[in-house]
Amino acid sequence: MKIAVSATGSGLKADVEPRFGRAKYFLIIDMQSERVLKVIDNSEGMNAPHGAGINAASLVAEAGAEAVLTGRVGPKAFAVFDAAGIKVYSGVSGTVKDALEKFKKGDLDFDKGPTSDGHAGFGAGFGRGRGGGGGMGRGRRGLGRGRRQ
Amino acid sequence: MKIAVASGKGGTGKTTIAVSLALAASTAKVQLLDCDVEAPNCHIFLKPVVDEEEVVSLDVPAVIEQKCTYCKKCKELCQFNAIAVFGKTIMVFKEMCHSCGGCFLVCPEEAFSRDSREIGTVVTGKGKGSIKFVQGRLRVGEALATPLIKAVRSRALEDGLVILDAPPGTSCPVINTVRGADYTLLVTEPTPFGLHDLKLAAGVLWKLEQPFGVILNRSDLGYGEVEKWCNKNNVPVHLKIPFDRKVAEGYAKGQPLVEIVPNYRDRFAFLLKELSK
Numbered sequence: 001m002k003i004a005v006s007a008t009g010s011g012l013k014a015d016v017e018p019r020f021g022r023a024k025y026f027l028i029i030d031m032q033s034e035r036v037l038k039v040i041d042n043s044e045g046m047n048a049p050h051g052a053g054i055n056a057a058s059l060v061a062e063a064g065a066e067a068v069l070t071g072r073v074g075p076k077a078f079a080v081f082d083a084a085g086i087k088v089y090s091g092v093s094g095t096v097k098d099a100l101e102k103f104k105k106g107d108l109d110f111d112k113g114p115t116s117d118g119h120a121g122f123g124a125g126f127g128r129g130r131g132g133g134g135g136m137g138r139g140r141r142g143l144g145r146g147r148r149q
Numbered sequence: 150m151k152i153a154v155a156s157g158k159g160g161t162g163k164t165t166i167a168v169s170l171a172l173a174a175s176t177a178k179v180q181l182l183d184c185d186v187e188a189p190n191c192h193i194f195l196k197p198v199v200d201e202e203e204v205v206s207l208d209v210p211a212v213i214e215q216k217c218t219y220c221k222k223c224k225e226l227c228q229f230n231a232i233a234v235f236g237k238t239i240m241v242f243k244e245m246c247h248s249c250g251g252c253f254l255v256c257p258e259e260a261f262s263r264d265s266r267e268i269g270t271v272v273t274g275k276g277k278g279s280i281k282f283v284q285g286r287l288r289v290g291e292a293l294a295t296p297l298i299k300a301v302r303s304r305a306l307e308d309g310l311v312i313l314d315a316p317p318g319t320s321c322p323v324i325n326t327v328r329g330a331d332y333t334l335l336v337t338e339p340t341p342f343g344l345h346d347l348k349l350a351a352g353v354l355w356k357l358e359q360p361f362g363v364i365l366n367r368s369d370l371g372y373g374e375v376e377k378w379c380n381k382n383n384v385p386v387h388l389k390i391p392f393d394r395k396v397a398e399g400y401a402k403g404q405p406l407v408e409i410v411p412n413y414r415d416r417f418a419f420l421l422k423e424l425s426k
Binding site for chain 2: 048050051052054055057058059061062076079080083084
């Protein structure tokens, strides 16, 4: 069985990246041998202003993973996993190695829906504070509940 | 004549000014376009009778599965990641689509058909004193404001006085509101935030090479740097409106400034005369 883990580095000692779509690496791991079969470099996709999750999920699906271990998954990436028949295990933290252990022991539960509300859409740099803040927020979740410009 | 009312900072009084201008105009043909489609509010003050509501939609792609060969040309073209292709699966996220039509052009199999996504509504009607009123209402959850703003602007009168109430900020929706206006009034307040965002908004208009001036709202808040900056940069300050609790209370009840303090009517009428020169 092949699984994918979102990670901050390219080896088993790296931490699990909590944000799925904006992870720098996806490690494709063979559960039998516990070896990294492939490192997907997502450094381009992680900075995409739109649809990072969709793109990242497609890469993972294309690599043939049957499950993904990560922190949080938004609704669009989840839809891709759903269509690809990939099980999502979110809320995972610690090192990749720790995550694999937990997965093997059956300590993780897979998700029935997305674990992060979507924040894809309009590009970066459109935040805006209403009233107090000056309209220079970056990103959609920047300044409280400010409307976007 | 088209006058846009904009600001960098939110909550400075754009709507107050836009509504006052419309109500103070002596011209027979006056139209107010509420281009702040994410949070339109001019109707609260003009209380228009609605004649028509028209839904605005964008063309987006739908996949004809039998024709798709999963070649990924569309996915590679799409800058918004609205299309996912993996193995023998293709998915279109139509809420991500910016309706550029590129996927239709690049697909060698003609595997796309036209679908649509509702982005909002354009409401037209007549407000107080026979002001022609147009408002855009963005669908909740919709990210693309500019096509709806363009739809609102397409209703602008060719002649007469057209007032455009812009959204706050300095990005695409603002640019699409103020572009082509004969004059833009930037509403700000004498605070460090007010100055900071005024500079950004002025930067937009300088870049567009369009004339503009400033209205200073709550002008007695005390921070003198705004006026200093205006003087230094040859930006005219057309009007100063001191803080008045009566105005704030009336505003909260949906009363226009020129009805709460009637002598403002003349001041706005004078400003309009000045601007039409």
